[in-house]
Amino acid sequence: MSTIQDRVIAIIAEQAVLEPADVTLDSTLEDLGIDSLGLVESIFAIEEAFDISVPFNANEPEKSDFDISSVRSIIAGIERLIAEQA
Amino acid sequence: MKRVVITGAGTINALGHDVPSTLESMREGRCGIGDLEFKDVERLSIRIGGQVKGYDPVARFNRQQLALYDRFTQFTLISAREAIRQAGLEFTGELAARAGAILGNSGGGMTTLDENYRSVYEEGKNRVHPFVVPKLMNNAAASHLSMEFNLKGPTFTVSTACASSNHAMAQAFQMVHGGITPVMVTGGSESMLCFGGVKAWEGLRVMSRDACRPFSANRNGMVQGEGAAIFVFEELEHAKKRGACILAEVLGFAMTSDAADIVMPSKQGASRAIEGALRDARVNRDEVGYINAHGTGTAANDKTECAAVADVFGHHADKLMITSTKSMHAHLIGATGAVELLACIMALRDGIIAPTIGYEEPDPECALDVVPNEAREAQVEVALSNAFAFGGLNAVLALRRFA
Numbered sequence: 001m002s003t004i005q006d007r008v009i010a011i012i013a014e015q016a017v018l019e020p021a022d023v024t025l026d027s028t029l030e031d032l033g034i035d036s037l038g039l040v041e042s043i044f045a046i047e048e049a050f051d052i053s054v055p056f057n058a059n060e061p062e063k064s065d066f067d068i069s070s071v072r073s074i075i076a077g078i079e080r081l082i083a084e085q086a
Numbered sequence: 087m088k089r090v091v092i093t094g095a096g097t098i099n100a101l102g103h104d105v106p107s108t109l110e111s112m113r114e115g116r117c118g119i120g121d122l123e124f125k126d127v128e129r130l131s132i133r134i135g136g137q138v139k140g141y142d143p144v145a146r147f148n149r150q151q152l153a154l155y156d157r158f159t160q161f162t163l164i165s166a167r168e169a170i171r172q173a174g175l176e177f178t179g180e181l182a183a184r185a186g187a188i189l190g191n192s193g194g195g196m197t198t199l200d201e202n203y204r205s206v207y208e209e210g211k212n213r214v215h216p217f218v219v220p221k222l223m224n225n226a227a228a229s230h231l232s233m234e235f236n237l238k239g240p241t242f243t244v245s246t247a248c249a250s251s252n253h254a255m256a257q258a259f260q261m262v263h264g265g266i267t268p269v270m271v272t273g274g275s276e277s278m279l280c281f282g283g284v285k286a287w288e289g290l291r292v293m294s295r296d297a298c299r300p301f302s303a304n305r306n307g308m309v310q311g312e313g314a315a316i317f318v319f320e321e322l323e324h325a326k327k328r329g330a331c332i333l334a335e336v337l338g339f340a341m342t343s344d345a346a347d348i349v350m351p352s353k354q355g356a357s358r359a360i361e362g363a364l365r366d367a368r369v370n371r372d373e374v375g376y377i378n379a380h381g382t383g384t385a386a387n388d389k390t391e392c393a394a395v396a397d398v399f400g401h402h403a404d405k406l407m408i409t410s411t412k413s414m415h416a417h418l419i420g421a422t423g424a425v426e427l428l429a430c431i432m433a434l435r436d437g438i439i440a441p442t443i444g445y446e447e448p449d450p451e452c453a454l455d456v457v458p459n460e461a462r463e464a465q466v467e468v469a470l471s472n473a474f475a476f477g478g479l480n481a482v483l484a485l486r487r488f489a
Contacts, residue, residue, distance in 0.1 A: 017150075037154075037216070037217070037390040040285075041153065041216055041217065043216075044215055044216050046212070047213055048213065053213075
């Protein structure tokens with residue numbers, strides 16, 4: 001079973017049409033060329049993969065209780081959501 | 087006023103995945119209606135349709151595109167690529183700023199709606215893909231068309247059930263005719279062949295279980311199809327200047343409303359639209375050699391339409407040919423007028439009249455020359471295309487052979 005980090009990176013890489021190796025923890029979504037539609041599609045894919053609900057509103061991303069500023073922060077947010085659910 | 091010609095055509099429908107194969111099927115009188123193939127079809131009592139078969143979306147679009155393109159958008163883009171390639175136009179600068187796209191569509195992304203309803207209601211899921219709305223909205227096809235080809239002028243979708251495409255093409259014609267833009271991309275697209283889409287139509291009890299036999303005494307209803315056809319409407323001088331190949335001239339149109347009944351057709355509404363189109367096109371009735379009928383194959387439509395044609399044309403009604411190509415490609419609802427315009431172009435340009443197939447028994451209430459079962463060669467100067475929609479909304483286009 002791959003780690004949460006590997007699985008999230010795989011989802012983001014697919015969205016960005018990149019190899020997982022090209023997605024680093026410090027990458028931002030902008031760096032990866034993921035636009036607003038790509039972001040909501042990634043969040044959907046993450047929710048489906050981990051069966052969690054990500055509190056994200058595209059109207060006010062900065063107010064959402066979910067930090068999307070980098071791949072690292074996204075992974076941290078997902079790990080927290082999974083832990084809270086367990 | 088500017089003269090308007092057609093300089094490009096594209097299609098995908100049950101008869102073919104492009105214009106040449108579709109016209110060949112029409113010439114051969116081939117039937118594109120067959121067994122429907124989709125999930126839960128065994129729960130339907132109507133199991134035939136004019137479905138686009140042998141089509142692989144992955145061969146035409148990438149993953150990101152498919153996440154956003156419902157089947158009706160895919161059909162639109164495939165048809166538009168063929169039409170715009172044939173026209174040989176590139177939309178840049180001033181032309182891009184003025185040219186737009188007006189499309190007919192009735193059901194929007196019915197397959198997308200069906201799949202997602204299934205997932206939340208039947209499978210009990212509480213999450214749907216984020217692109218459900220941009221995928222199913224009726225204007226999605228027109229918008230993606232504008233994005234792919236850089237069309238920045240008037241762009242919208244017309245939804246008048248079975249007359250959607252004719253209303254859309256009439257509106258596009260008017261914009262070029264009136265000098266608003268030298269080029270418009272127009273036509274229509276539809277894809278309602280999914281469980282929910284056909285189930286809804288079943289409820290009306292107007293669908294045939296075995297075949298679409300317009301004008302035949304033993305006709306027993308309509309058969310639903312899917313697909314698209316897209317055209318490039320261009321101002322004549324603009325087309326001539328660049329040496330474009332001209333398929334036919336669009337002369338005019340008329341639109342009427344029955345203001346009477348939500349489903350039953352009206353002879354007066356239909357005849358007013360036909361008369362209006364002749365007047366707008368400034369043609370004498372005896373110049374009309376071919377009518378592509380609305381010809382749904384229902385008891386009510388076909389006799390009403392024939393009565394309207396007889397009223398408008400008098401003795402000439404016995405000399406003109408009127409066929410329903412729905413017998414082959416089925417009823418594409420919001421796209422039907424667009425696919426049927428191809429039969430008008432074939433009549434005018436190639437001198438071949440697409441037949442009404444499935445014709446088995448003469449009906450005294452449809453006693454016109456319906457070119458039964460086999461195509462016919464005939465030189466036609468003027469052709470009309472009828473569309474009479476649910477809701478009593480009628481739109482008739484008039485075209486002339488371009489020589």
